[in-house]
Amino acid sequence: xxxxxxxLGNVVFTNCRLFRAGIMPAFGREIxxxxxxxxxxxxxxxxPQEVGRVEFLDGIENLPLIAGHRNVIxxxxxxxxxxxxxxxxxxxxxxxxxxxxxxxxxxTKFKVTGLSLASTGTTHDMEASVVxxxxxxxxxxxxTALRATHLGLVDLGRVRGxxxxxxxxxxxxxxx
Numbered sequence: 292x293x294x295x296x297x298x299l300g301n302v303v304f305t306n307c308r309l310f311r312a313g314i315m316p317a318f319g320r321e322i323x324x325x326x327x328x329x330x331x332x333x334x335x336x337x338x339p340q341e342v343g344r345v346e347f348l349d350g351i352e353n354l355p356l357i358a359g360h361r362n363v364i365x366x367x368x369x370x371x372x373x374x375x376x377x378x379x380x381x382x383x384x385x386x387x388x389x390x391x392x393x394x395x396x397x398x399t400k401f402k403v404t405g406l407s408l409a410s411t412g413t414t415h416d417m418e419a420s421v422v423x424x425x426x427x428x429x430x431x432x433x434x435t436a437l438r439a440t441h442l443g444l445v446d447l448g449r450v451r452g453x454x455x456x457x458x459x460x461x462x463x464x465x466x467x
Contacts (some may be wrong), residue, residue, distance in 0.1 A: 343378035
C-alpha cells in the first residue's frame, strides 16, 4: 500500500483493505434483530459470491469517508471518498482519498488507521459452520444483497486487517 498527494492537496491511500468475505461479528441491531438482542454479538457469514458481486463493488465507488460512524451522514461529515473497489477473492480492496486536514491529522498524529465499512443487506437465519481462514467457525446468520453506506475511519474496526497500513511510509511522506 502506498499514498500520494493530488494536485488539490488530497491524500490518496491505495490498495486499502475495506472488508472481507467470511465470518464477522455484528451487533443484533446491525442485522435487524429485536431490541432485546440489540447489543448481543452474533457471527454473521458474508459469502464471497456476495462480497464480490459487481453491484456491491460498484456501490462502493465514490462512497463517503467519515470520521467514526454516524446514523445520518450530512455533507459536512464527509471527509473523503472511496474509489477503484475490487474483490481479490477474500478482500474488498480500494483507494481511499482523504480530503480534509482534520482527518489527515487523525491519521498522522493520532495513528487512527482502522477502516469500518458500514453496509446493509438481507439477513437470513442459518445456524451452520464454514471454514474461515483455515478454522471451522459457527455462524448464526448470513447476509446477501449487500449495499455499502459509508466507510468510517475508526480506532479499531471489527474486521481485523481492514485499515490504512502505511506507517512504513510515514517518515518518507507522500510520494508525488
